Amino acid sequence: xxxxxxxxxxxxxxxxxxxxxxxxxxxxxxxxxxxxxxxxxxxxxxxxxxxxxxxxxxxxxxxxxxxxxxxxxxxxxxxxxxxxxxxxxxxxxxxxxxxxxxxxxxxxxxxxxxxxxxxxxxxxxxxxxxxxxxxxxxxxxxxxxxxxxxxxxxxxxxxxxxxxxxxxxxxxxxxxxxxxxxxxxxxxxxxxxxxxxxxxxxxxxxxxxxxxxxxxxxxxxxxxxxxxxxxxxxxxxxxxxxxxxxxxxxxxxxxxxxxxxxxxxxxxxxxxxxxxxxxxxxxxxxxxxxxxxxxxxxxxxxxxxxxxxxxxxxxxxxxxxxxxxxxxxxxxxxxxxxxxxxxxxxxxxxxxxxxxxxxxxxxxxxxxxxxxxxxxxxxxxxxxxxxxxxxxxxxxxxxxxxxxxxxxx
Amino acid sequence: xxxxxxxxxxxxxxxxxxxxxxxxxxxxxxxxxxxxxxxxxxxxxxxxxxxxxxxxxxxxxxxxxxxxxxxxxxxxxxxxxxxxxxxxxxxxxxxxxxxxxxxxxxxxxxxxxxxxxxxxxxxxxxxxxxxxxxxxxxxxxxxxxxxxxxxxxxxxxxxxxxxxxxxxxxxxxxxxxxxxxxxxxxxxxxxxxxxxxxxxxxxxxxxxxxxxxxxxxxxxxxxxxxxxxxxxxxxxxxxxxxxxxxxxxxxxxxxxxxxxxxxxxxxxxxxxxxxxxxxxxxxxxxxxxxxxxxxxxxxxxxxxxxxxxxxxxxxxxxxxxxxxxxxxxxxxxxxxxxxxxxxxxxxxxxxxxxxxxx
Numbered sequence: 001x002x003x004x005x006x007x008x009x010x011x012x013x014x015x016x017x018x019x020x021x022x023x024x025x026x027x028x029x030x031x032x033x034x035x036x037x038x039x040x041x042x043x044x045x046x047x048x049x050x051x052x053x054x055x056x057x058x059x060x061x062x063x064x065x066x067x068x069x070x071x072x073x074x075x076x077x078x079x080x081x082x083x084x085x086x087x088x089x090x091x092x093x094x095x096x097x098x099x100x101x102x103x104x105x106x107x108x109x110x111x112x113x114x115x116x117x118x119x120x121x122x123x124x125x126x127x128x129x130x131x132x133x134x135x136x137x138x139x140x141x142x143x144x145x146x147x148x149x150x151x152x153x154x155x156x157x158x159x160x161x162x163x164x165x166x167x168x169x170x171x172x173x174x175x176x177x178x179x180x181x182x183x184x185x186x187x188x189x190x191x192x193x194x195x196x197x198x199x200x201x202x203x204x205x206x207x208x209x210x211x212x213x214x215x216x217x218x219x220x221x222x223x224x225x226x227x228x229x230x231x232x233x234x235x236x237x238x239x240x241x242x243x244x245x246x247x248x249x250x251x252x253x254x255x256x257x258x259x260x261x262x263x264x265x266x267x268x269x270x271x272x273x274x275x276x277x278x279x280x281x282x283x284x285x286x287x288x289x290x291x292x293x294x295x296x297x298x299x300x301x302x303x304x305x306x307x308x309x310x311x312x313x314x315x316x317x318x319x320x321x322x323x324x325x326x327x328x329x330x331x332x333x334x335x336x337x338x339x340x341x342x343x344x345x346x347x348x349x350x351x352x353x354x355x356x357x358x359x360x361x362x363x364x365x366x367x368x369x370x371x372x373x374x375x376x377x378x379x380x381x382x383x384x385x386x387x388x389x390x391x392x393x394x395x396x397x398x399x400x401x402x403x404x405x406x407x408x409x
Numbered sequence: 410x411x412x413x414x415x416x417x418x419x420x421x422x423x424x425x426x427x428x429x430x431x432x433x434x435x436x437x438x439x440x441x442x443x444x445x446x447x448x449x450x451x452x453x454x455x456x457x458x459x460x461x462x463x464x465x466x467x468x469x470x471x472x473x474x475x476x477x478x479x480x481x482x483x484x485x486x487x488x489x490x491x492x493x494x495x496x497x498x499x500x501x502x503x504x505x506x507x508x509x510x511x512x513x514x515x516x517x518x519x520x521x522x523x524x525x526x527x528x529x530x531x532x533x534x535x536x537x538x539x540x541x542x543x544x545x546x547x548x549x550x551x552x553x554x555x556x557x558x559x560x561x562x563x564x565x566x567x568x569x570x571x572x573x574x575x576x577x578x579x580x581x582x583x584x585x586x587x588x589x590x591x592x593x594x595x596x597x598x599x600x601x602x603x604x605x606x607x608x609x610x611x612x613x614x615x616x617x618x619x620x621x622x623x624x625x626x627x628x629x630x631x632x633x634x635x636x637x638x639x640x641x642x643x644x645x646x647x648x649x650x651x652x653x654x655x656x657x658x659x660x661x662x663x664x665x666x667x668x669x670x671x672x673x674x675x676x677x678x679x680x681x682x683x684x685x686x687x688x689x690x691x692x693x694x695x696x697x698x699x700x701x702x703x704x705x706x707x708x709x710x711x712x713x714x715x716x717x718x719x720x721x722x723x724x725x726x727x728x729x730x731x732x733x734x735x736x737x738x739x740x741x742x743x744x745x746x747x748x749x750x751x752x753x754x755x756x757x758x759x760x761x762x763x764x765x766x767x
Contacts, residue, residue, distance in 0.1 A: 212680035280625025
């Protein structure tokens, strides 16, 4: 089918303007349609699920880009298309200056060495019949790296790097807990010294107390190995924590890209605003006075998306503006509203300064959570030195600064 | 008299792998119209406690081995199955995480809801149908007349949860137990469902037990919280009190290990090290001790009782002025709760009495 020219082509603000270097990864108008067929013997092409419908995004070396959106918005498909697990319907993928959109065979294999994936479900993504060492060693074997002895040594190093006992290498996945399994998944992803890691919901299947362990591990590894992450998740607080920049997706398209600080302090797309307002904050005082934007209805089907702006059927702003026809007739292009901050909304100016946008920034005046008692208790930041050695014997419980220094209003 | 009192409940599962110590002496009270949050990670016993109240524990593995469940003055554990069935739905209703598995896939919504209503009320089919329509309308199902004839698979996840809520509230129960009602839903749909739950519970004066792992949901939805770990209630307080002054090391750890939307950018997370305990081992001492930075010697051998922080305090178990209680031999001070680590000079977590703890 003819890929329609999308207004998202060559968008300013989708790349990190601060650095002049060529990006590590550049997506231009990426499209990934999955055909819908009918008929038993003769299958007819009756339509497409437009999972990714014109996404342009660039990722600089060493940064973490968060890709957020609700289930079915196409964020995982973007990740999988980047790794060329699919052949894109349209658009271009340029990785380290090399166009890999249609790469095949040995070219593709050499590219895949440099990009790896961490999956959501550590129960399903590890082969139950292979030992941990076998799983971590497999990419090395496939790419013929080192001798058997060198590989065994490397596997031990990798297991230690992700915080597992190297002697556990001969255990099977079912002998590990969920968090430990995810560490094996991370070790496997690191085995070939990749430049880019696509992490697809890497912590969603884990218990709350374990999630932070994996987030901190990913952050530490990024520092140690200069990794670049595309972090795909639905949880905005997690994405905000780990990402330098965030891209918000809705029904196959990017609706907003910004630095994570900008997106949180100054969201400009009505969908981003609604998404932020829906995230519960563990503080009863804030929760008590927050006004949520309750979006009506569900995400429409990507096989039959609404015309114009995909979000117009649920948009709170459009209703307020008297339902302008433009939202139905014209697909909004991603346009740069501030440096590095692009938004695909015809009426983003109306979001700016609206009470909904401002309300999201209620955290600064919190008075009702433990994190705010820093001010109440009037304790100076604790000197880190005297408690040396008084911490739990866990492998990564280093001294940390007093968290959340926040003023009480 | 409280609406519901759980007294020293003990639930165990006999499995091929041995006994699972799921609930190890949980006590809690709930008043009419009160909203209580039960927080904890998978396996902490929060769901099992409530399945025991409903007597829906998987049989024959799950057994209530001790304690009492008193609902409106009646000991539920002494009721037989038919009496219990009479009570379920009518007095106590429950909604689950995955509505697809709790709705019957081969019956239309109309058939299921009419059946539910007529099982407990002497009304005609058309009256039950009218009530069903009204309920679907209340929970915000568009075109309820047409949707009545749909099957569960024809609804989206959020809509299915709305149908579940409509069914749960059909008989105006005194108590609604919601077990991770929004965990399977997207965040914008979660907001819709929580909003609905809050509104309906308030309108009908239904008491609510909200089971969740999400402290954010608890903060917005409940007035009182019990934090559970490995089958014990380890901290109990009014919601504002718990978030402002957490005193149990586990609660403090949970609060610091979640990224928050209102945190300062770049603030590090402080994880709880280690993993939750294996419930197949009989609990000895405090189950959190191996992961706890505040542990003292006693923690390895004796489980602390759930006591008020101030020992002289009279215990109030329900309402907004519920006494803040913790099960801890070495409570976290307010300053330490902020720092998420012990600040006492020279303090080191006690080593295990017999083995070296790694």
